[in-house]
Amino acid sequence: MTAYAIAVLRPNAAPPHPDVLEYIERVQGTFAPYGGRFLSHGKRSEYVEGEWLGDLVMVEFPGLAHAHEWYASPAYQEILPLRTEHIPGEMIFLEGVPGDYDAGRTAAAMRSAAS
Template sequence: MPTYAIANLHDPKYHPDVTEYIERIQGTLDPFNGRFLVHGTQHEVVEGSWPGGVVVIEFPSLADAHGWYDSPAYQEILHLRTDHITGDVIFVEGVSEGYDPAKTAAAMRAANEGATGQE
């Protein structure tokens, strides 16, 4: 199942270490087949708030995402970003091909009706 690393980088600013991080990150992603889907582009908030920048990296699996993040190569450069930019990073698995949200809603309805005794 594809997995996405999503980062909300708070108040990103230029620093030479951050430039070095960006120069070196692709080499840490390649062994885990990671690829940028969103990086350094503007975003539009349509609900709530999302201060800072957005990064989305796709991996073939959750194991690949963890393998990349925990790898010695990535850990070696991580501080180049975190010393200068705070943020939140999550891993989230995508849905399978042919995912049908109506089926999810039906399962939710059935589980709720069973829990409340409603028919």
């Protein structure tokens, strides 16, 4: 099932540190062996509810195992400090839902479990 690597980054310098630019230049190449691709990167966000404190980056992978393998890969671990030493933030992995997902069925199962 499709999975996503989602990062909320809070850059604190403009222009970015040269290490960050090197990270950006190299990161996409680390996705290929794991089937990853950017869904969102460097795009303007519109906040319609609440307050958001950062830039959102989303990468899609064929599955959760692919995302974990990418993150642990020597190629990514080599460049990771180029970003983390200059940009604070968080990253999560999120498993997607199947194409036939129905939130109504989920609500019914939750109601049933609660009674």
